[in-house]
Ligand code: SF4
Ligand code: SF4
């Protein structure tokens with residue numbers, strides 16, 4: 001244990017720290033109940049030092065200077081002033097600039113008023129982002145997805161997705177919106193941050209059934225097996241084929257095997273291409289580009305088969321009017337897959353090769369069941385425990401709490417069903433429509449199996465979100481709680 005003897009605002013303090021670790025001035029102030037305002041700081045992330053609002057004055061060997069408290073390491077004998085005239089003048093100027101930049105941001109305006117800024121002297125372009133960097137840092141450093149990044153320099157500095165396009169990486173976990181000190185992250189149109197309150201709103205807007213506390217909105221649930229040969233009863237394939245035959249669908253966004261990346265989303269416009277996409281792929285694929293392709297090609301009734309995160313992405317875009325503005329007649333049907341986690345295909349392939357001397361690309365069937373990863377290839381079955389593959393799980397999966405695709409019109413997955421069947425959860429009238437006229441065999445679902453795994457996944461995500469939530473001082477944590485996001489099992 002190391003002890004730093006310092007002075008803050010004339011108070012003598014002894015700050016203890018683990019051997020080898022050095023607290024910052026901000027840490028010491030917090031420990032001692034001394035308030036220092038921050039905007040770009042979050043305790044779960046590395047200090048960034050971009051907003052300068054935490055400026056304090058330090059004195060060392062008789063020399064005074066201004067430093068940022070969030071990233072200035074303590075030194076023995078350090079003397080700190082957190083409220084000197086000079087410090088207050090710097091903070092006032094920063095807040096005056098931010099207040100001029102963000103006239104609609106309550107938190108910024110309140111802070112500015114606290115520092116005596118009632119009417120900023122500057123005229124700046126109306127913005128909501130203060131470029132604090134919290135959103136892209138949480139996305140890359142904690143969630144691990146890096147859907148957004150800081151771009152450009154100086155006055156052109158911005159936070160955005162690559163080329164400003166719709167993100168193909170965002171998993172709609174909501175972490176960026178949680179940490180953003182303004183409304184900016186939530187307003188961005190090319191990422192999809194969803195909070196718990198958004199999920200409730202989206203369920204009310206798109207789904208129609210009774211609420212099942214563990215599994216979301218549910219009209220009915222059964223174990224189904226179609227006449228079509230497919231993994232776990234081929235229910236997804238059967239629904240798509242039947243939808244096309246009945247004229248309910250004219251295209252479907254599905255995921256098919258791809259030698260290089262394991263799987264790729266594509267637009268299926270006939271029965272053959274739907275059949276081509278049969279089989280489970282344990283990778284996460286963005287479905288937004290082929291959906292746009294379908295709509296741009298004039299397809300009006302499109303089904304999207306996706307993992308919970310991809311279903312959330314589409315719902316988020318639907319709520320923002322992204323599709324209806326461009327394609328007012330489009331009808332989108334969402335078939336969500338149960339998904340516990342997805343794998344990095346390249347690493348998984350090399351691991352399987354090392355483990356069994358097998359080329360994963362040549363496997364006839366890949367399945368996760370009863371905690372095992374099962375591969376059928378060249379007439380033999382190989383297996384290992386799923387827990388052994390944890391290192392290969394895709395970034396972001398640990399921040400996802402939605403096993404059962406809660407926002408889909410129909411959710412489908414093998415958990416809870418007998419061998420050769422799939423659990424089907426119908427969540428909306430639109431989902432019911434997809435089942436009209438479909439021939440399938442039906443059995444009871446073991447609901448508790450699905451609920452147990454759903455709870456496990458949710459708890460895992462909550463544990464990972466806990467440090468993010470813990471750092472949101474003074475904010476309404478409940479409203480902000482992370483939404484059960486997603487990850488993936490591409491099953492067909
Ligand atoms: S919602 Fe999650 S994945 Fe998407 S940009 Fe925000 S932090 Fe990244
Ligand atoms: S969007 Fe929010 S979190 Fe991201 S840089 Fe802007 S103000 Fe900061």
Ligand code: FES
Pocket residue numbers: 037038039040041048049050051052053054055068069070071
């Ligand atoms: S909180 Fe220290 S620079 Fe922003």
